Amino acid sequence: MRDIAGELGPWLAEGREVAVATVVGVSGSAPRGPGAALAVDGAGSALGSVSGGCVEGVVYDLCRQALADGRPVVERFGYSDDDAFAVGLTCGGTVEVLVTPVGAGAPARPVLASALAAFAEGRAAALVRIVHGPEELLGGALLVHADGSHEGTLGGSRQLDRLARDEALARVALGRTGTVDIAEDGSHCPGGVTLFVECRVPPPRMIVFGAIDFAAALVRAGAFLGFRVTVCDARPVFATRARFPEADEVVVDWPHRYLRRTETDGRTVLCVLTHDAKFDVPLLTEALRMPVAYVGAMGSRRTHTDRLRRLREVGLGERELSRLRSPIGLDLGARTPEETALSIAAEIVAARYGGTGLPLTGSSAPLHRTEHGLPEGAADRRGLEPLRSSG
Template identity: 45%
Template sequence: MSLVERLAALAASGDRGVLLTIVEGNGVGSNLLVLEGGETHGEGPDGAAALADEVIRRGRNRLLVLEDGAKVFAEVYGPPPRLFVYGAVDTAEALCRGAKLLGWRSIVADARGKFATRERIPSADELIVAWPEEAYAQVEPDHQTAIVVLTHDDKFDEPALIGALATEAFYVGALGSRRNQERRRERLLEAGVAEADIDGIMGPCGLDIGADTQEETALSILGEILAVRARREGGFLKQAKQRIHVEIE
């Protein structure tokens, strides 16, 4: 199977991989496709292949600079990231609309069937009526999934967050005031969740942009999700020291 055919098969399968192309140095133009799991096709520098898993997990195209000075463009292939929202409230619909603009797949779950309806959340790609544990079992959040908990109800919040922390999700956020976050923290500690894991929850979730409406809140949360995924601080570009677009590492 040629490299082009393997790329086509990769796109059809929904699996993930990264195409490494030497753009400067010995072997310019050489291509190496590395699939998640280690399978390779083509020829390319071993130094870049060793970085493939990290590149795939970060889900972003990057320009890699190897120890010998060679530059390799890493182009990630695979299904779009997923936004999983627990709590079919108004902010969930705004989040799903925003996720569509990003090209992400959105999933909304809620144990309350009267809330998780197509009339209330028309923009979601998938609606699930289930308690958190059941919903996670169906969705199987991976390292390309962001999870946001919006329920504002202890009986949903606690299992939703505990379940989220047990997944590979790259982002776990929870809406709510600082007072609610402190109460939630105490409950999670009492439930046996490690303090380090609790510290990984983004709560109150979102960037500080003065959000007021549901749409502004969704923009704030999605902005934070993108910043976490890119390993950026989410501040003003005019004050940023990093490159704006393609990363070099």
């Protein structure tokens, strides 16, 4: 629901009865990921989308039915080989949708209102609901804040709420939305209930080092992708707000010193555009030892070879050096700052989802990767952590 939080919150505040359909599972190629939502009120007004149009009509009808009978329902939609125009996803995947009525007196209504406020304001939080389990539990909701406090209940035992809270906190730390099977004994296995944990975390950071023309274009690309973008350069004449009006912040400091003291996490991307050894070497020495998602550095292949030599001389090992994306970006034949920014942004997206960067024409790779980025274990193998944007 985080994608419609800013519009759905006022609906609840106005006292409208609504039904909310949320994508809780995706398999194969599907147009929208977990957390995508469609809301319908008692007058038939709708906002949001669960499929980009493929199954919108039938989900709308399910919402209207849920408003009428007050019963939650879980429905799965997929492609029909017999009739490509039947109710289903013509892109070939399947989606699972949870439809929840939120009447005026629904116990979960205040919890959902708090969750929508947190999502709209960008506060880190997770909303937990039950997708599979006893029917009487399908309407429950538990909102877990980043500090561990929580509101509401799933309607089962205190143990279930505690387990759900712990799982939500773990997922908030990673910014991951998805399902998890929980048994009453605390084990992660089928046989208990399936929880859907919808997370909202602040946008990931992009830190661009080097206040050059290419940086200005990359700032715009980063903002477009949903990053909170910082530009850092030690030269005050170049690192100005006037030159980077679309950056969230512009910092005048030595890059390695700023990186040492600023906040980063497993979703942060670092783009080093200085291509000057006196800046690059101390900065990359810090960066390649940090658990960030992406480290890229601009420069020719000759510059890259010299940079690797200098980094080895200061003690970096081959595992650390293997994390460096240099020359930065994908091979798009880019020439202009805008084209170069596009190639860098494309590589960041590919790293996020485990993409190949190859043309889709003739490729057998799935068009839509998992919601959370790389397949299980792939992040560790490649020295990457999956990114998560605010959406």
